[in-house]
Amino acid sequence: MLKKIITLIIIQFSFPSTLIAKELNVFACEPEWKSLVEEIGGEKVKAISATHAKQDPHYIRARPSLISKIRRADLIFCSGAGLEVGWMPILIQKAKAEVQPGSIGYLMASKYTPIIDIPKSIDRGHGDIHPEGNPHVHLDPNNIPIIAKELYRRLVIIDPINKSYYNSRYNNFISRWDKSLLEWEKEIQDIKGKNIVIHHKSFDYMFYWMGLNEVAALEIKPGIPPTAAHLNDILQTVNKDTVDLIVVSPYDPPKGATWLSNKTKIPFVILPYTIGGNEESNNLFALFDSSIKILQDALYYK
Ligand SMILES: [Zn+2]
Structure with missing residues (x-):
């Protein structure tokens, strides 16, 4: 009996819960980034989106349920370029050090894509909500592979154990996207x-x-x-x-x-x-x- 208990204790300590693979928690600001995370991260990630399609992503309320979600986040993934400036600064204060601005767990899509509609002169007094240029970057399909590549790079750094898993999903996504892009280019002519x-x-x-x-x-x-x-x-x-x-x-x-x-x-x-x-x-x-x-x-x- 004693031997059995000791064996159980050894098993318990040999596999501390932190070493058991668990999903990465991703806090996406918009549904397009939640979707991209799921494409590359598959079952290794658990993504939530702070906003849904019927909500204007410029204006949401930093409600308590979002605070509890951002506390758990291993990766924050947003459009940036000012899109979430009305509500993210309050939420980010509640997040871990690993996802603060400038860290590997803080990914702003617009930092990696060309930005259009940059105003010639910025006059915030008139209430322009695009002072850094247009933040709605996901709607150029050429931007998606650029952002996917950076997302893949970050996932591998945050969760290196699953590198080969992310790599195969990333390659699969990019080849499907490239194929679709060729079709879309024809259709829009x-x-x-x-x-x-x-x-x-x-x-x-x-x-x-x-x-x-x-x-x-x-x-x-x-x-x-x-x-x-x-x-x-x-x-x-x-x-x-x-x-x-x-x-x-x-x-x-x-x-x-x-x-x-x-x-x-x-x-x-x-x-x-x-x-x-x-x-x-x-x-x-x-x-x-x-x-x-x-x-x-x-x-x-x-
Ligand atoms: Zn806008």
Whole structure:
């Protein structure tokens, strides 16, 4: 009996709980990064997203449930470039030292991608919420492999035991992405050069990649909601012969777009923007498949 107890004690101490492989906790700010983590990290990661597709990622409340989630995080993965500036600084104070800004567990996607829409002069007094340029970097599909590579590099440093696992998933993801990208490049040929009115500058990376022209924004500046006067100004300059489509995201208030569409007969669509933005968009591949399909359907015969 005593021997059995001693054996049990030895087993207990030979495998302390810290050495038993456990999932990495990833705190993603947006659903697109949660999805990318799951592509590369598979069953070795447990990712949560602080926001969902129907929430404007610029503005959420740093609620207590997010504090308890960020405390556990081994990796924080966000867009950066100011997108989360309204709510991340409070949360990050509650996180571990290993995920503080500047450390390996703090990954901001926009630090690795080209940034567009950088304002010529920064005037925060006017409330522009894109003072560092456009933070919605996930919507250029060319940016995804760049960010995936950095994510893979970080995962291997944080969790070296699973390096070969991450390596095979990373390579698999990149080869599938490259293949899809070639298909998408073909599919967007037919819609190049069309003219679009947007609500917020959420889709600039996607439209830039697609060769679509963004002719007006319903917001006065990024983050400044449309006024009746601004909408009337737009009404004077656009009509259904000069503008092909009005595009909004699932989190934009649709009132301005609906009003302009009713007045001008320019059609309007909601693009998914991120994972969960519509029924089809349940991963990054489906997000681009669905966005292209919606735009093709709306623009091809115009
Ligand atoms: Zn924005």
